[in-house]
Amino acid sequence: MGDGAFLALARNRHSVRGYFPDPVPEEKLERCLEAARLAPSACNSQPWTFIVVDDPELKGLLADLTSERLLPLNHFVKQAPVLIVIVVEPANLTSRLGSWIKNRDFPLIDIGIAAEHFCLQAVEEGLGTCMIGWFREAEVKELLGVPAAKRIGLLIALGYPQFDAAPTKHRKPLEETVCHNRYRLQPGKDV
Ligand SMILES: Cc1cc2nc3c(=O)[nH]c(=O)nc-3n(C[C@H](O)[C@H](O)[C@H](O)COP(=O)(O)O)c2cc1C
Numbered sequence: 687m688g689d690g691a692f693l694a695l696a697r698n699r700h701s702v703r704g705y706f707p708d709p710v711p712e713e714k715l716e717r718c719l720e721a722a723r724l725a726p727s728a729c730n731s732q733p734w735t736f737i738v739v740d741d742p743e744l745k746g747l748l749a750d751l752t753s754e755r756l757l758p759l760n761h762f763v764k765q766a767p768v769l770i771v772i773v774v775e776p777a778n779l780t781s782r783l784g785s786w787i788k789n790r791d792f793p794l795i796d797i798g799i800a801a802e803h804f805c806l807q808a809v810e811e812g813l814g815t816c817m818i819g820w821f822r823e824a825e826v827k828e829l830l831g832v833p834a835a836k837r838i839g840l841l842i843a844l845g846y847p848q849f850d851a852a853p854t855k856h857r858k859p860l861e862e863t864v865c866h867n868r869y870r871l872q873p874g875k876d877v
Pocket of ligand 1: 700
């Protein structure tokens with residue numbers, strides 16, 4: 687029996703680090719944003735704003751803020767025709783209370799889920815994405831007019847992938863990452 691549509695989608699999604707310059711059709715982008723909008727969040731707080739950066743000049747400046755000249759990191763971001771910037775908005779009162787009482791960062795968790803909804807829908811649309819966590823936050827905020835007090839959670843590069851085939855996934859095996867009923871202490875790490 688096959689995996690089913692969702693698992694196939696999850697297997698197919700991979701970080702795309704080479705894009706064609708073709709623009710992303712508006713309706714495809716909208717469906718990705720809609721998938722992100724539908725994501726769950728603590729207390730349904732929806733603590734996010736998605737800035738779609740597709741103005742070529744602005745996008746180039748933004749891409750520059752994700753890489754360092756001397757590090758082989760994120761130089762591909764410039765190729766993507768669209769960059770999404772996820773601004774962390776203040777959570778609602780119940781989520782904030784929950785975060786405080788339980789010492790959890792709910793908004794960051796929420797944003798991660800929304801970002802993955804976006805990326806999975808992109809695969810469905812024949813598009814590629816790469817989440818970008820390495821960026822110069824203060825400069826990104828200044829460039830896009832985001833108030834200094836807010837945080838940028840994540841960027842997502844979006845566009846048509848140059849390479850179709852999903853590379854082999856390097857993942858820890860299930861046996862290593864799952865245990866049943868009780869935590870399995872790891873010899874050499876926990877004991
Ligand atoms: C929070 C987060 C931040 C990331 N930041 C970057 C980044 O700055 N540059 C990059 O090339 N990939 C980045 N990635 C992509 C990961 O390297 C990638 O998801 C991981 O290696 C697994 O590969 P896959 O996405 O192809 O399955 C990020 C992923 C996540 C979830």
